[in-house]
Amino acid sequence: MPESRTETSVMPPPALRFFADLRVEVGTPQEVGRTAHGVRRVIPILGGTAAGNGWTARVLPGGADFQLIVNERLSELDARYVLEMDGGDRLYVHNRAVRSGPAELIARLVRGEPVNPAEIYFRCSPSFETASPAWSWVAERLFVGTGARYPDAVAMRFFELQ
Numbered sequence: 001m002p003e004s005r006t007e008t009s010v011m012p013p014p015a016l017r018f019f020a021d022l023r024v025e026v027g028t029p030q031e032v033g034r035t036a037h038g039v040r041r042v043i044p045i046l047g048g049t050a051a052g053n054g055w056t057a058r059v060l061p062g063g064a065d066f067q068l069i070v071n072e073r074l075s076e077l078d079a080r081y082v083l084e085m086d087g088g089d090r091l092y093v094h095n096r097a098v099r100s101g102p103a104e105l106i107a108r109l110v111r112g113e114p115v116n117p118a119e120i121y122f123r124c125s126p127s128f129e130t131a132s133p134a135w136s137w138v139a140e141r142l143f144v145g146t147g148a149r150y151p152d153a154v155a156m157r158f159f160e161l162q
């Protein structure tokens with residue numbers, strides 16, 4: 001049993017450290033349709049770029065974003081893709097996200113129309129796996145991010161939780 005509130009007050013809140021900016025190019029959605037859980041869509045990932053402090057990478061084609069449109073305001077996103085670092089190392093990315101906003105704006109996003117990113121809540125929690133000893137530390141950290149959906153791409157900024 002904790003001794004007092006003082007014991008937990010010495011724990012600082014986590015800080016954020018910039019990790020990367022990404023631009024993920026996406027293809028035409030593959031509509032599965034309305035299921036028992038909501039509308040299912042699969043968005044092919046065609047490529048893209050990533051850049052952090054002192055490094056760059058490309059998003060390899062072949063990944064996808066598995067989307068569940070829960071209702072007219074809320075979508076749950078589950079993207080999986082690979083980053084190939086400038087040195088050739090590869091990182092597997094599994095990025096879970098929540099996107100919500102006014103129903104009319106979400107409908108425009110789903111139709112592939114432009115929407116001001118400031119009007120949409122888009123937050124994500126990427127995790128990473130790699131065989132690279134130089135990048136193994138990313139599998140030992142937690143990351144969070146923010147994103148914006150554009151007609152042909154998703155832009156994201158990832159931060160490492162300190």
